Amino acid sequence: MDGRFVEQITYGAPVLKRIRGSVNIPIDAHLMVEDPTRQIEFFAEAGADIIDIHIESSCDISGCLKKIRALGKSPALAVKPKTPIEDAYPYLESCDMVLVMTVEPGYGGQGFMPEVLPKIETLRGYADKNGFSKLDIQVDGGINLLTADAVKKAGANVLVAGTGLFKAADMQAVNSALKGTLK
Secondary structure, eight states: OBSSSSSOBOOOHHHHHHHHTTOOSOOEEEEOOSOTTTHHHHHHHHTOSEEEEETTSSSOHHHHHHHHHHTTOEEEEEEOTTSOGGGGGGGGGGOSEEEEESSOTTOTTOOOOGGGHHHHHHHHHHHHHTTOTTOEEEEESSOSTTTHHHHHHHTOOEEEOSHHHHTOSSHHHHHHHHHHTTO
């Protein structure tokens, strides 16, 4: 987060590089920045495996997705709740994943927006009908044990749970339960 695309500012590539040195799991870098063009290389070099850019950013979307792929990383396109999902269709050929936000990006702990569920269904239907059935659909925002089943039924297969995990009395149990919803 750069303080412009969203109000908050978070850690950058140097912190990611330190994390990469401590874990052996896929790392997804969701760039909530006004212009991800310059940031892509920093996050790729720091060890991100997946790099998400926002369709609402001010960059050349196609060029950025191609750059992510050229750096050997998995390109993903993030879409805010109010952006029509159809805006993502021209870019699906260049994406491994589409991240559908179910909250306005920038602040943790927001409530899940159920009105976004049809958008997930529409994307899954379009992807399956048009040769993109392997497209991952990730959902971020208000994901917890109460919302996970609904987004999975809508067509999501990758869930991001922040507050739903970090505020849980038993994080491991909640994590296991969330993983179970994807089987």
